Amino acid sequence: MNSRSRAIIxxxxxxxLVFAGGCSWFHKNDKSLKKKGARATKPRLAKCPLCxxxxxxxIFIQRRPVAIKIENDPAARPQSGLGSACVxxxxxxxxxxxxxxxxxxxxxASAAGPVRSARPADLDITFPYDALFCHxxxxxxxxxMVKQSGIADLDQFAYPxxxxxxxxxxxxxxxxxTTARLREAGDTLCPYEENAISPFRFFADEEQAKMERxxxxxxxxxxxxxxxxxxxxxxxxTVVQNIHIPYLSICAVDYAYDSTSGRFMRLxxxxxxxxxxxxxxxAADNVIVQYVTTTPSGLVDSRGAxxxxxxxxGSGRAQVFVRGALIDANWRKLSRADHTAYTDNSGKVIRFxxxxxxxxxxxxxxxxxxx
Numbered sequence: 001m002n003s004r005s006r007a008i009i010x011x012x013x014x015x016x017l018v019f020a021g022g023c024s025w026f027h028k029n030d031k032s033l034k035k036k037g038a039r040a041t042k043p044r045l046a047k048c049p050l051c052x053x054x055x056x057x058x059i060f061i062q063r064r065p066v067a068i069k070i071e072n073d074p075a076a077r078p079q080s081g082l083g084s085a086c087v088x089x090x091x092x093x094x095x096x097x098x099x100x101x102x103x104x105x106x107x108x109a110s111a112a113g114p115v116r117s118a119r120p121a122d123l124d125i126t127f128p129y130d131a132l133f134c135h136x137x138x139x140x141x142x143x144x145m146v147k148q149s150g151i152a153d154l155d156q157f158a159y160p161x162x163x164x165x166x167x168x169x170x171x172x173x174x175x176x177x178t179t180a181r182l183r184e185a186g187d188t189l190c191p192y193e194e195n196a197i198s199p200f201r202f203f204a205d206e207e208q209a210k211m212e213r214x215x216x217x218x219x220x221x222x223x224x225x226x227x228x229x230x231x232x233x234x235x236x237x238t239v240v241q242n243i244h245i246p247y248l249s250i251c252a253v254d255y256a257y258d259s260t261s262g263r264f265m266r267l268x269x270x271x272x273x274x275x276x277x278x279x280x281x282x283a284a285d286n287v288i289v290q291y292v293t294t295t296p297s298g299l300v301d302s303r304g305a306x307x308x309x310x311x312x313x314g315s316g317r318a319q320v321f322v323r324g325a326l327i328d329a330n331w332r333k334l335s336r337a338d339h340t341a342y343t344d345n346s347g348k349v350i351r352f353x354x355x356x357x358x359x360x361x362x363x364x365x366x367x368x369x370x371x
Contacts, residue, residue, distance in 0.1 A: 285355025
């Protein structure tokens with residue numbers, strides 16, 4: 001073999017080695033790019049904008065929220081469906097009896113009720129949710145207000161097929177519906193092409209775990225200081241075990257914190273408040289006490305009792321209970337169309353634990369206690 005032939009063979013071999021190495025480099029980098037691409041495009045699980053939880057099916061949070069007016073007379077207990085709501089508002093009505101406005105989105109209620117009549121405050125609560133407003137009539141002036149508001153009104157008297165009366169309770173404490181039946185009726189009223197706007201900012205999982213650790217640490221520090229008091233001791237947070245809402249005695253509410261679940265267990269008149277659908281005690285992941293003014297509305301209910309205006313649009317003081325701790329807060333709602341914003345005393349927007357939120361609309365003449 002002459003020198004020219006050897007040179008050609010060597011050149012071919014070198015080219016083959018370069019090509020093989022190049023293919024290997026590209027192959028390795030292609031894998032790396034695929035891995036990076038997979039991480040970058042990994043879909044995030046959709047969260048319910050009203051409660052911050054992952055729905056069973058993402059399509060559930062693309063539906064229209066449903067707002068149902070549920071009564072709280074002792075004859076109405078236990079109520080059905082409250083445990084499936086994302087947000088529940090409790091408001092004082094005539095005579096001091098409270099009623100609920102329960103907002104449903106990601107979870108359905110196989111029965112919800114007893115459903116009762118509308119009140120003026122319901123419009124200010126329902127409007128920013130763009131929810132179907134489900135109720136059983138109301139006084140003529142209130143019904144006129146509902147009509148003028150532009151809210152999607154699903155009054156039982158206009159849509160009787162969406163509701164039924166049970167035979168095991170006496171009227172008026174026996175009107176019920178389901179969230180599925182109400183949405184079906186709502187589709188005929190006005191199609192929904194929007195997405196619900198979140199009224200809250202929620203904690204991430206790791207932030208919740210830190211809050212629980214901080215709470216446990218503060219309990220230990222407090223106990224140590226009680227045994228050996230120190231003038232240098234300053235609590236890092238206000239730890240809360242029990243909350244008392246001083247409504248009328250037959251509607252008085254207590255919450256007891258369960259550190260295992262990180263939830264406040266709800267009691268009414270000193271006994272566990274039960275959801276009739278499940279037989280389980282109702283619980284709140286967040287409790288918001290929103291102090292509101294009450295003024296005469298000049299309106300009366302069907303029995304002639306005066307209805308008060310609740311000052312839901314405006315601003316005021318609040319107390320937020322989350323993860324077994326208290327945050328002194330302020331609330332602000334600029335207009336009927338706005339969600340209420342909750343901020344701490346430094347002006348920072350408060351974040352909440354994903355789950356069920358109970359909002360207690362407490363008159364400014366009353367004071368919630370806790371320990």
